[in-house]
Amino acid sequence: MSLDGLDLRAIGPRIRMRLPELTPLELRVVETVFGLRQFSEKTALSQIASDAGVSEALVVKIAKKLGFSGFRDFRSAVAEYIRSPTAEMHEELSVDDSSEAILHKVFRTSIQALEETLAIIDIAAFDRAADIIKTARNRDFYGVGGSAQIARDVSHKFLRIGVRSTVQDDAHMMLMSASLLGPEDVAVGFSHSGRTTAVIDAVQLARRNGARTIVLTNYNSSPLAELADIVLCSTAQGSPLMGENAAARIAQLNILDALFVAVAQRDYSAAETNLQRTMAAVTTKRKERS
Template sequence: MTPSYLGKIRSYYARLSEKEKKIANYILDNPDKIIHCTINEVAEDLNVADATVFRFCKRLGFKGYQAMKIALASEVVTPMKHIHEEISDQDNEKAISEKIFKSNIRTLENTLQILDYNSLQKAVQLIQEADRVEFYGTGGSVVVAIDAFHKFIRSGVKAFAFPDSHFQLMSASQLTKNDVAVVISHTGTNNDTIKILNTAIESGAKTIGITSFPKSPISQNVDVALYTSSDETEYRSEALASRIAQLSLIDALYVNLMILNKDKAKNSLEKVRNAISETRI
């Protein structure tokens, strides 16, 4: 799948410093101009150092400014339709449905572009070594936490999730240094979720965070942070779109763990299937 490099800049935007946002705005507003400019010309236009522009390119995963120019040129010269179109109240059912599906696809593409596989590996390892894994989320994120429990309970992991934030807080207080708390929050700033995280940390548990903002309190305080990326439109919130990416990250953790523990996972799945089939008799 061909990545959208302008889309990648948009997906990183909330995580950028003020100087980096200045460069990002310049590129987003002048993609055609950028491919004909040198790094010195861009730096001079923005009144920043060449090194600042270079670091910005590296931040996006390019080897340097020239590599970014080449990537942008392939996109600008053969323009891709911006699939994350705004939904209009004039749209019919077909147009609205297509825009929603394309928006969800874009959310997954953007999240995949920023996914740190070293962090993913560390998260899998923490879950692999844990005696107990608890998934926490409040508001819309509680749905993701319950889905995670539904998956991981089939893997042989001692997984738990509670829909009520007070139950989550009590449970977090009982964790130990051998346990892992997975905290899910789009903004990373929800007070209830932060309190649950702090309680888990005080209990000595290892922590994994799934959020969209690296500078949020949750991102800054977990042992391993995994990030999602999504855009907001008039009729769909960024948090709602990010939930799809959160579910996909949970799925990636689950499948990686299942592959690491093939025999244990197979036996656990068999037990679950037998228990469910017996209730249907």
């Protein structure tokens, strides 16, 4: 990974996206690096190896596994990232935090997730996703738990502009729906971890039937991402109290809001007409002002 032309906000996310590929011992080394308060370009390889309780050779191996040319490249990138304003936003939540501190930390964590997701988003993939969703005959959205709620949110937005989709959150319904898709259709899988088996199975079946596949995930090397024609990645730094999902959800919703606008833009006249019609249809369900 070269720093030349690389947005500094993208360094942390690109490392985090590769963490699932590491063994527990390798993961401990990365946690040791990011846990050092005075980490800089002068931090010695021997210090990291000693603090993590591993060999220097293993530290170098991990740096290469994370996409860097070697330890020095890894050290420079991490040092630059740690000094960046975006990285400084992250503060760990504590059970002793006041309500004011909780609000401050949660908001800053979400802002960091938005800033870093924007830094890593693949614009070409985003444009292809908008084209496919706009022209598809059928649009199947698959997700379970919190990811299903995200799928429902964007499905609701698309319906407002006349772009119909179906959301499936049951493993059997996903497979039944995927079995009926073909080359003119698209299956969109939603999974923060990229390891939700129900979503993986459905996307895999849709792909076998010739449907195009898009996934929204936090890890671009996950099993789900490997099945996709297009991967849209969010990123969020974990927290013992919040986990990753909370902040990642904010980033994913923003990706999908942008995707909604991009799809609408491809036939703005039709989108505007359909938006007026769907808004008019629900006006009677709103209480008039007194």
